[in-house]
Amino acid sequence: MVFVGGIAYVAWYKANVLEKIEVAFSAGYDPALELANRAAKHQGALPADHESDDIPWSKHLRRDDQDLMDQIVGGGETGHYFMLLGPKGTGKTTMLYDAMAKIHAEGVSICEAHPDLEVFRLRLGKALNYEYHEDSQTGLFQRRDPREGGPALDIERALNKLEKVALRYSEKKKRPLVLILNNVHFFNNDDSGKNILLQFQQRAESWAASGILTIVFSSDDFWPFYLMRKTASRMQVISIRDLNPSQALQAAAKMRRACHRSDEPLKTYAEVVGYVGGRLAYLNKVARQADMVKYAQSLLLIEKAWLQSQIGLIPDHDDDVMDEQKWSSCSWLLLREFVKMRQEQVREIEEQVAAGEKPPEALTDLPLPKIPYYRCRQIMTRPDFLEALDRLNIIAIDIHHDVTPDSLLLLRAAQEVVEEEGFDQQLDDVRDRVDEIESLHRTRELTFKDVKAGDRIRLSVDKGGALLVEDERPS
Incomplete structure (x- = not known):
C-alpha cells in the first residue's frame, strides 16, 4: 500500500x-x-x-x-x-x-x-x-538528491x-x-x-x-x-534610444500636466530639454518640480560632481593610484573628443543658420556625437577601459558598435569640465606623471658594496655576442 x-x-x-x-x-x-x-x-x-x-x-x-x-x-x-x-x-x-x-x-x-x-x-x-x-514530501524516502549541485x-x-x-x-x-x-x-x-x-x-x-x-x-x-x-x-x-527633441518637448509637457503642475511656456520646456535631453527618467523627475529649469540645472551639477568623483584627475598622484589615474586620463581623452565633436557640430550649424540654410531651431536638434568602437580604442590607447565606462553609464554602445555619451546630461557635464581653464594642461600633467612613474618602475638600480678609492669597476654591454667594451678610465 x-x-x-x-x-x-x-x-x-x-x-x-x-x-x-x-x-x-x-x-x-x-x-x-x-x-x-x-x-x-x-x-x-x-x-x-x-x-x-x-x-x-x-x-x-x-x-x-x-x-x-x-x-x-x-x-x-x-x-x-x-x-x-x-x-x-x-x-x-x-x-x-x-x-x-x-x-x-x-x-x-x-x-x-x-x-x-x-x-x-x-x-x-x-x-x-x-x-x-x-x-515535495518524498525526501523522507529517497537518497540524497543530485539537485543539490x-x-x-x-x-x-x-x-x-x-x-x-x-x-x-x-x-x-x-x-x-x-x-x-x-x-x-x-x-x-x-x-x-x-x-x-x-x-x-x-x-x-x-x-x-x-x-x-x-x-x-x-x-x-x-x-x-x-x-x-x-x-x-x-x-x-x-x-531603445532617447526621445528626439520634438518628442521630448511633448513628453515633458504631458508629464507636467499629469503631475497637476502649472503649465509652462514652450521656451521653458525647450530649456529643460536642452539640459536633460530625451531621457525619460530625467524628464519624469524634472516635470514634477515647481521650478523645472532650476532642478534641471541641479541635475547637471550633480552629474558633473559624480563624473569627477568617478574619473577625476589628480596631477601629482602617488604611484599607488597610478592605475586608477591611467584609467581616468584615458577616459577623459575620449570624453574630450566627444566635446570637440559637439563643439564642431554647433559651429557648423551656427554657420548654416547665419547663411540662412537652416532655421535657428536646428541648434536644439543635434544628435549625440558618436565614434566607432575601434576608433575609441585608438583614442584611449587602451581597449579594456570601454567596458568599465559602459558599466558606469558614462558611455553607451549600440549594435552598430558606435559609442556615444550615455546621455545629453552627461555630455553637458563633461563639456563643462573640459572647457574649464587649464584642463588640457592638467590632463597632460596626469599623463606625464603616469609615464614618469612607469619609467621609474622600469628602472633598475645597481649598488656596489665595499668599493674603495682606486678600485675599478668594469661594465660591459655585449649586444653582438662577442664584442667586449671596456672602460679603462679609473672610476
Whole structure:
C-alpha cells in the first residue's frame, strides 16, 4: 500500500508542478506587474514633488517602439528571440510592463536578473511558480538528491518543466509563451554569469525554432549582447534610444500636466530639454518640480560632481593610484573628443543658420556625437577601459558598435569640465606623471658594496655576442 501510494503521489506531484507553472502564465495577477502598476494606481495620492524612477508617462505618451513591444509580448512574433539594448532610463522595462498590462499578463512572465545565482534561482522560481521540488514530501524516502549541485542545475530543471508547459500551451492557444529576463547586465561578467546567459540562449534558440516560447532579454550594458552574438542565429536586437527633441518637448509637457503642475511656456520646456535631453527618467523627475529649469540645472551639477568623483584627475598622484589615474586620463581623452565633436557640430550649424540654410531651431536638434568602437580604442590607447565606462553609464554602445555619451546630461557635464581653464594642461600633467612613474618602475638600480678609492669597476654591454667594451678610465 505504501509503495502504490508513493507511486501515485509522485505521479500527482509531477502533474501538479506543470499545472502550477501554467497558472504563472494565466491571465490575471502577476506579482512583478502588480508592483510596477501599484504606483500608477495610487498616483493621485502621491504629492506632486514625489520623486520616483517609475515613469507614469505611458498613459499620456506612446512611443514608436511600443507597437513592436505589444507584438512581441503578445506572442505575435515567432521564430526569433529578442535582445532589448539601450541606456538606463530610456523606458525598456516600462514598455514591457505596458505590453503585459494590455493582455493582463496572459502567456507572459518576467524575471529580474541578479548577480548572485542563488537569488536569481529563487526569482526564476517565483516567476514560474516553481518550487524546485522543495515542497515535495518524498525526501523522507529517497537518497540524497543530485539537485543539490548548485543553482545552474536547478535552473536547468526549471527550464525542462517550462518546456513541457510551453508545448502544451502552444498546442492549446496556437501562440508561444513569453519569458522576459530583465536587466541581464546584472549577471556578473565572469564564468558563472556568462554560463547562465549561454544556458538561456541555448534554450531560446531551440524554443524560437519550434515556436513554443519566446525569450526577451533586456540589458543596459553592451557586454551581454557582445557575448550572445557569437552563437546567435535567431536573435533580433532592438535598440531603445532617447526621445528626439520634438518628442521630448511633448513628453515633458504631458508629464507636467499629469503631475497637476502649472503649465509652462514652450521656451521653458525647450530649456529643460536642452539640459536633460530625451531621457525619460530625467524628464519624469524634472516635470514634477515647481521650478523645472532650476532642478534641471541641479541635475547637471550633480552629474558633473559624480563624473569627477568617478574619473577625476589628480596631477601629482602617488604611484599607488597610478592605475586608477591611467584609467581616468584615458577616459577623459575620449570624453574630450566627444566635446570637440559637439563643439564642431554647433559651429557648423551656427554657420548654416547665419547663411540662412537652416532655421535657428536646428541648434536644439543635434544628435549625440558618436565614434566607432575601434576608433575609441585608438583614442584611449587602451581597449579594456570601454567596458568599465559602459558599466558606469558614462558611455553607451549600440549594435552598430558606435559609442556615444550615455546621455545629453552627461555630455553637458563633461563639456563643462573640459572647457574649464587649464584642463588640457592638467590632463597632460596626469599623463606625464603616469609615464614618469612607469619609467621609474622600469628602472633598475645597481649598488656596489665595499668599493674603495682606486678600485675599478668594469661594465660591459655585449649586444653582438662577442664584442667586449671596456672602460679603462679609473672610476
